[in-house]
Amino acid sequence: MEDKKLTPQESMELIASMIQSTKRRVASPDLRISVMWGVLVIITAAAAWILLSTTHNPWFNFVWFAIPVIGIPANIILANSRQKKSCTTTYLDKVSADLWKCVGYIAIALTIACFIAQQCGYPSAWLAMFYYAFIIVGFGATVSGLLLRETSYVFGGLFSILSGFVIIICTLCRVPLLYSWVVPLYILCFLLMFIVPAFIISRKIKAGEK
Amino acid sequence: MKELDPLLHSQLRLAVMSILMNVEEADFVFLKEKTEATAGNLSVQLDKLSTAGYITVEKGFVGKKTRTVCQVTKQGRKAFEEYVDALKEYLNL
Numbered sequence: 001m002e003d004k005k006l007t008p009q010e011s012m013e014l015i016a017s018m019i020q021s022t023k024r025r026v027a028s029p030d031l032r033i034s035v036m037w038g039v040l041v042i043i044t045a046a047a048a049w050i051l052l053s054t055t056h057n058p059w060f061n062f063v064w065f066a067i068p069v070i071g072i073p074a075n076i077i078l079a080n081s082r083q084k085k086s087c088t089t090t091y092l093d094k095v096s097a098d099l100w101k102c103v104g105y106i107a108i109a110l111t112i113a114c115f116i117a118q119q120c121g122y123p124s125a126w127l128a129m130f131y132y133a134f135i136i137v138g139f140g141a142t143v144s145g146l147l148l149r150e151t152s153y154v155f156g157g158l159f160s161i162l163s164g165f166v167i168i169i170c171t172l173c174r175v176p177l178l179y180s181w182v183v184p185l186y187i188l189c190f191l192l193m194f195i196v197p198a199f200i201i202s203r204k205i206k207a208g209e210k
Numbered sequence: 211m212k213e214l215d216p217l218l219h220s221q222l223r224l225a226v227m228s229i230l231m232n233v234e235e236a237d238f239v240f241l242k243e244k245t246e247a248t249a250g251n252l253s254v255q256l257d258k259l260s261t262a263g264y265i266t267v268e269k270g271f272v273g274k275k276t277r278t279v280c281q282v283t284k285q286g287r288k289a290f291e292e293y294v295d296a297l298k299e300y301l302n303l
Contacts, residue, residue, distance in 0.1 A: 004221050008214070008300035011224055015294070018228035021244055022236075080272075087240030088233045 022088065031198040033078050038194025040071050041133075042187050049183040064129070068111070072104075092147055099147075103140040107132060127171070130182070134164025134189060141193040152200045156192035163189050212296040215289055217262050222247050222255045227290050230265060230282040238278040256280060264289055 006014065044066045051060040110132050117125030138160030145153025163185055170177060218224050225245045229236055242252050259265045264286030268279050282290070297303075 005219060006221055006224065008297050010221075011214075011219065011293075011297055012301060014221065014224055015228045018225050018244065019232050022229050022232045087243070088236040090233050094234055 031202055033075060034194045035198045036074050036078060037071060038190050038198070040074070041067055041190045042195075045183050045187050045190070049179055053179055061126075068107070096144055096147055099140055099143055103136055106136055127177070130167060130177075130186070131164055133186065134160050134167060138164060138189065138193065141197075145197070148201075150197055150201060152197040153193070156189070156194070156197055159192050160189035212292070212299060214296050214300070215293045217258065217264070218289060218293045220255075222251065223259055224293075226252075226255060226259065226280070227264065227282065227286065230280060231287065231290055235279050235281040238280070241280065259286070262286075262289075 044063060047066075048060060048063040051057070051063060107129075110128055114125045114128055117123075138157045140157070141160065142154050142157030145151065145155075145157055167177065167182065167185075169175075218227060222245060225247075226241055229241060229244055238249075238252070238256075241247075241256075242249060245252065247255075256265065256267055260267045263283055266281045266283055268281075270277050270279065
């Protein structure tokens with residue numbers, strides 16, 4: 001392309017072709033971060049479930065800390081590598097990144113609050129992290145799905161939010177929250193929120209490329 | 211009939227503005243790839259758009275590599291919209 005003058009018709013055609021050429025990039029989110037969080041949460045939950053149900057040793061609850069300890073550095077590495085590869089940032093990229101940042105900040109604030117509550121003699125406060133994972137993360141997935149117009153994200157997010165409310169109702173009605181059903185539900189929610197939509201989107205992208 | 215903005219009425223500058231209107235920001239490599247322009251020519255045209263206040267050009271680093279990121283300004287957005295309106299008049303759209 002050169003610095004040549006155009007006719008009005010050529011100008012219009014050029015604008016249309018440039019818009020078309022950037023359009024595909026707008027609809028292809030980076031799925032690696034989503035899959036990383038999904039896999040990490042599912043493996044951690046499964047490990048905690050197996051260790052706690054076989055040993056009944058409450059110290060294995062510390063396994064849950066693998067989520068932020070591994071997830072945050074992995075997220076930073078993946079986000080940086082995306083920045084190296086990616087050549088454009090769309091409005092959707094920014095909104096989506098800010099949305100998940102908010103979800104992350106809530107997690108950090110809640111972890112600190114739960115830690116303080118534990119120090120004050122209320123260890124059951126950690127249950128709030130479950131409500132957070134079901135409802136706040138679910139809300140994040142739902143909004144992401146609406147932004148990307150991806151129904152599977154919206155479905156996964158809504159399923160998780162509803163599961164969160166079931167957990168709250170059970171807590172209020174003093175129904176025991178047993179690992180045997182809460183953790184599998186938790187794993188199912190993360191599977192539906194992160195893994196399944198990523199799989200569906202990547203298939204759509206591949207089909208589009210063909 | 212409105213006069214077409216001479217700054218936008220050039221193939222390469224119009225292509226750059228059309229891309230930037232469609233995204234939040236784009237880097238030099240992306241613009242070069244999409245416009246198929248030479249680095250030197252693209253650099254000159256980006257300078258012209260930047261001097262006119264139509265885009266901002268920020269130079270930064272990603273790791274050890276330099277990265278030049280361009281973003282359309284409010285003034286640039288307005289100028290582009292007026293340019294498209296003028297084009298429509300010319301083409302009787």
